[in-house]
Structure formats: C-alpha cells, structure tokens
Amino acid sequence: MDLGLDVTERxxxxxxxxxxxxxxxxxxxxxxxxxELVSEGKYEIVVDLEGVDFLDSTGLGVLVGGLKRLxxxxxxLVLVCTQSRILKVFEITGLTKVFSIHxxxxxxxxxxx
Amino acid sequence: xxxxxxxxxxxxxxxFVALARLAVSAMAAADGELADERVDDxxxxxxxxxxxxxxxxxxxxxxxRVVVRCWVDESGLEVRISDRGTGxxxxxxxxxxxVTDPARLKFERGLGIPLIRALxxxxxxxxxxxxxxxxxxxxxxxxxxxxxxxxxx
Numbered sequence: 001m002d003l004g005l006d007v008t009e010r011x012x013x014x015x016x017x018x019x020x021x022x023x024x025x026x027x028x029x030x031x032x033x034x035x036e037l038v039s040e041g042k043y044e045i046v047v048d049l050e051g052v053d054f055l056d057s058t059g060l061g062v063l064v065g066g067l068k069r070l071x072x073x074x075x076x077l078v079l080v081c082t083q084s085r086i087l088k089v090f091e092i093t094g095l096t097k098v099f100s101i102h103x104x105x106x107x108x109x110x111x112x113x
Numbered sequence: 114x115x116x117x118x119x120x121x122x123x124x125x126x127x128x129f130v131a132l133a134r135l136a137v138s139a140m141a142a143a144d145g146e147l148a149d150e151r152v153d154d155x156x157x158x159x160x161x162x163x164x165x166x167x168x169x170x171x172x173x174x175x176x177x178r179v180v181v182r183c184w185v186d187e188s189g190l191e192v193r194i195s196d197r198g199t200g201x202x203x204x205x206x207x208x209x210x211x212v213t214d215p216a217r218l219k220f221e222r223g224l225g226i227p228l229i230r231a232l233x234x235x236x237x238x239x240x241x242x243x244x245x246x247x248x249x250x251x252x253x254x255x256x257x258x259x260x261x262x263x264x265x266x
Contacts, residue, residue, distance in 0.1 A: 023134075024164040025127035054134070056160040057224035085153045092231045093224050 002026075004051065005033045011109045014042040019051030022059030030059065034066040034077075043075025046108045055086050060095060067099065076100070078108050118184035123163070125170035125179050125196070130163045133181045137192055144185045146253040154232040155192070155251050161225035162194040162247040169198025169245065189234070189252035200240040 003026035004019035014037050022030055037045055047063065049055065067077040078100040081087055090096045102108040121136050123129040134156045141152040159181070166179040180195045206226060229236055235250035 021131060023127075023130050023160055024167065025130060054156070054160070056157055056164065057222075057228055058164060060224055061222055085150065088154075089157065089228070092228055 003029055005030065007033075007037065010046070010105060013044045013046050013109045015046045015048055015105055015109075017048040017051060019053075021054040022052060022062070023054065023056050024058045027058040027062050031062045031065065034062065035069070038066075038069055038073065038075075043070055043073045045070060045075070045077045046102075046105055047077060047079050048105055048108075049079060049081040049086055050083065052081075052083070052086055055089055057089075057093070060089065060093060063099065064095070078102060078111065080105050080108050115184045115186060118182055121181040121183075122178040123181065125167045125175070125177065127164075127167060129179075130160055130167065133163045133179075133194075134160050136181065137183055140183045140185065141190055141251075144190055146185075147190060147251055151251055155190070155249070158229045158232045158236075158249055159192055159194065161229050162192075162249070165225055165247075166194055166196035166198065166245070169196045169201075173199060187253070189250050191248065191250045193246055193248050195244060195246045197244040200242050200245050201238075203238040203240065 002020055003022065004017070006017045008015045008017070016033065016037065018030065020026065034045070045066070047066070063077065063079070070077045080102050082103050087101070090099065090101065100111060102111070119136060119140060121133065123133055137159045138152055138156050141147050141155060147155070163179060163181065170177060170179065175197060177197045182193045184191055203226065206223065209223065229247070229249065233249040234252045235248070237248040239246045239248070
C-alpha cells in the first residue's frame, strides 16, 4: 500500500493531491509532506482527496494539525472531496464545520484565503 | 466462536492495519449480505479499533499480537479485536470542544471511538488492566440503527 503525495501550484495555492489509503501507517508521510510545504513558505494549501480510497481518524488528525499550523501563519488549508464515503468521516466527526470543502480544485482556489 | 470464524493475528505494527481491513472486507464480500456502504463503514471501524490496539501495545512495548476474529451468522457479521494493553474506560473519554470553537483544533486525536460508535450497529468495549476487546456487529438487512452500548469489566 502506497500513499501518493503530488504537489502542484495553482493561482498561488499549493495543491497537494493525495492518492491511496490514509491510515496510521501512511499518515506520518502525509504529515511530513504538509510540514515541509509550510516550511517552504506555502501557507495556502489545497488538499485534494479525490484520489483517496480510504481515510480514517489518523488522516483527520493530520488535516486538523495542518489547518492549525497554517492558521498560525495566517494561512489556510482547504479540501477537495466529493466522495461520499470520505465526506462521511468528516460529517460524523463534525469536521465539515471546521474545513472548507470544495467539489474541485478550481472551486477551491477561487475562494479567497 | 463459530466454526467458520476467521482468526487473524497481526503484529502490533501500523503496516498491518490494512491487512485487518482487507480480511474483514473479504469476509463481508463472501457473506454478500451487507451493502457496499456498510462494508466501508465496517472497514473504517476495524481500522480505528486496530489502530487503538496497536497503540495500546506500543505504549507498553509489548510484541504480543493483536487478534482479529470475524464471523458471520444469520443475524450479521461480527468482528472482535483484542489487545493486551492496559485498558481504558470508554465511559470516560474526554469530550472535544464544539467544532465551532477555535480550541477544537487542539484535538488531533480521540476521534476513533466516536467514529466506531457512529458506524457500526452494535459496539461493546470490554476493557480491564489485562487488555481490551472491541466487539462490533453489522446486522444483515439493517440500514444502520442504534443499540450501541458500552460495557466495562
């Protein structure tokens, strides 16, 4: 099982596209990549979850940690997700109210940070 | 444990949680009675319970294995995940601040058990100083209902 983490730039945002399964095994790699981006001065990050097959609470923890880190730099972390099985995890935990969740990268980057 | 039960002993390491998910989803596929969405819910609950079990073993530096047992009967699919950690009190988990409270972002952990409770039809935690067993049931022909209980031994 491998986790894909590809970064592209889009209208001033760093877009981190995640593919594969995010769990206790792969979450550390995901966390490290986010921390790297922040240390490179990327404070507006879109995390694209469209290629994620599975995400559990360890993945949510990485995203919450990333958002907290970016907010401390007056930045933001927004999500792209349309898959109902992934959205459900955010809904159950109430995190749909914490994250800004969009249907596409296009929609995400048009929101002002 | 019924005769057709599957028992999987996994090393208490993070890379084996995916194997537990795979085993349970294969059992659900063989059973064929649960909708795909409910199988996804069960996989997520199994992932959360196995993650907690592995962390419980890691905390006491034991190399004992985590045991995942799974079987099907006429009422549904049952999974039991057992560890040899030091146990916990499921009725005394800390509450998270409301999601609208900025302090909510201080909590990156602790979402696993609320998720399990929300996802499966029946969940019971039996925990003592010698370990924890999480019993989870997905009922056949049920679209997700309450009857979620906790118990401590």
